[in-house]
Amino acid sequence: MRRLVVFDVDGTLIDNIEFIWVTLHDFFGLENDPERIRAKEDFLSKRITYQEWADRDIEILKKHGANRESMLEAVGKAKVMGGAIETLKELKETGIKTAIISGSIDFLLEKLIPDYDEFFDHVFMNRISFGKRGEIREIRATEFYLEEKKTGFLEICKKEGIDPKEAMFVGDHDNDVEIAKSAGFTIAFNSKSEKLNEVADVVIKKKDLREILKYL
Numbered sequence: 001m002r003r004l005v006v007f008d009v010d011g012t013l014i015d016n017i018e019f020i021w022v023t024l025h026d027f028f029g030l031e032n033d034p035e036r037i038r039a040k041e042d043f044l045s046k047r048i049t050y051q052e053w054a055d056r057d058i059e060i061l062k063k064h065g066a067n068r069e070s071m072l073e074a075v076g077k078a079k080v081m082g083g084a085i086e087t088l089k090e091l092k093e094t095g096i097k098t099a100i101i102s103g104s105i106d107f108l109l110e111k112l113i114p115d116y117d118e119f120f121d122h123v124f125m126n127r128i129s130f131g132k133r134g135e136i137r138e139i140r141a142t143e144f145y146l147e148e149k150k151t152g153f154l155e156i157c158k159k160e161g162i163d164p165k166e167a168m169f170v171g172d173h174d175n176d177v178e179i180a181k182s183a184g185f186t187i188a189f190n191s192k193s194e195k196l197n198e199v200a201d202v203v204i205k206k207k208d209l210r211e212i213l214k215y216l
Contacts (some may be wrong), residue, residue, distance in 0.1 A: 002185065002216050003162045004097040006153055008171035009104035009125065011190050014112060015207060017078040018173075018192065020104045021057070027074035028064040036060050054126060054141040061136075068134035072111060080112050081190070083210035088119040090213060097121045097160055101152045101179065103145050121160075124152050150178040170212055171196065187212050 010017050017023055030036050036057065043053035058066075091098050099122035100109075106127045109116045117123065124144045129137045144152030157164045165184035169176070174193045180186040181199055188200035190207055197203050204211045 001094075002096060002166060002168045004099065004157065004160060004167040005091055005212075005216075006099045006101055006156070006167060006169045006179070006183065008173070008176055009100060009102035009109065011172040011192065012170055013081055013084050013100075013209075014104075014108060015079050015081045015190070017075060017108070020075065020108055023078075024061060024066070024071060024074050028061060028066060028070075030060060030064065033060065050145050051141040054139045058128070058136060058139045067136060068107065068130045071107060075108055075111070078108060078112065081207060081209050083208040085113070087209040087213060092119060094216075096216070097156075097162065099123070099153075099156050100125055101142075101144050101149045101156075103142065103175065105139075122156050146175050147178045149176065150182050153179045153182055168212070168215065170209075185215060187215065 007013050010020050025031055025036065039048070039053055039056040039060070042048045043050065048056075088098065098120045100120055102125045104125050106125055113119070124142050126142050127140045131137050153167070153169065154164065157167060163184070164182055167183050168185045168187065169180055169183035170187045170189050171180060172189055172191045172193065174195050176193070177195050177199055180196060186200045188196045188203045189209070189212065190205070191197055191203060202215060
């Protein structure tokens with residue numbers, strides 16, 4: 001029996017969205033925005049931190065009219081992955097610890113799974129705070145992004161006294177490869193990554209999260 005199941009968000013818990021940041025950039029016409037591209041390059045070149053990158057990205061979005069209402073409109077096609085709620089309920093009922101480690105943004109989960117905090121013992125993701133009129137106040141970037149998701153996973157295991165070999169990870173993309181290598185059992189779910197498929201124990205193509213339960 002697995003003692004911990006860790007989930008990605010975009011494309012895993014949530015369907016019809018691959019990366020929320022890309023979705024926002026496309027919606028606000030920022031695909032080729034030089035300021036946005038420069039911020040990304042600065043981060044990848046280690047000239048700025050992930051928090052600084054998130055801050056700059058949010059400021060660019062705000063300049064182009066982003067607020068809570070328009071951002072929710074941008075992710076309007078997103079929906080809860082099939083079987084997700086049933087899966088989370090069963091994990092909770094069986095006493096298995098659950099966690100989110102994702103580069104997604106909390107407002108998406110708040111929209112689609114308003115009580116998501118009740119399902120998860122640990123949540124690591126980007127968080128945006130909004131004002132009374134829906135204006136963006138700030139973003140608090142996750143500590144565990146891209147390859148650093150592995151660090152977050154190992155910290156959770158240490159805190160819970162769980163051997164990583166007793167944990168399962170469920171994700172869908174290239175940025176999940178390192179954490180996938182660290183978990184005792186990995187499922188590439190709704191995967192868009194050949195790299196992840198290669199290191200995963202199981203690849204599930206059916207868009208129904210209940211399929212993971214048979215591997216507990």
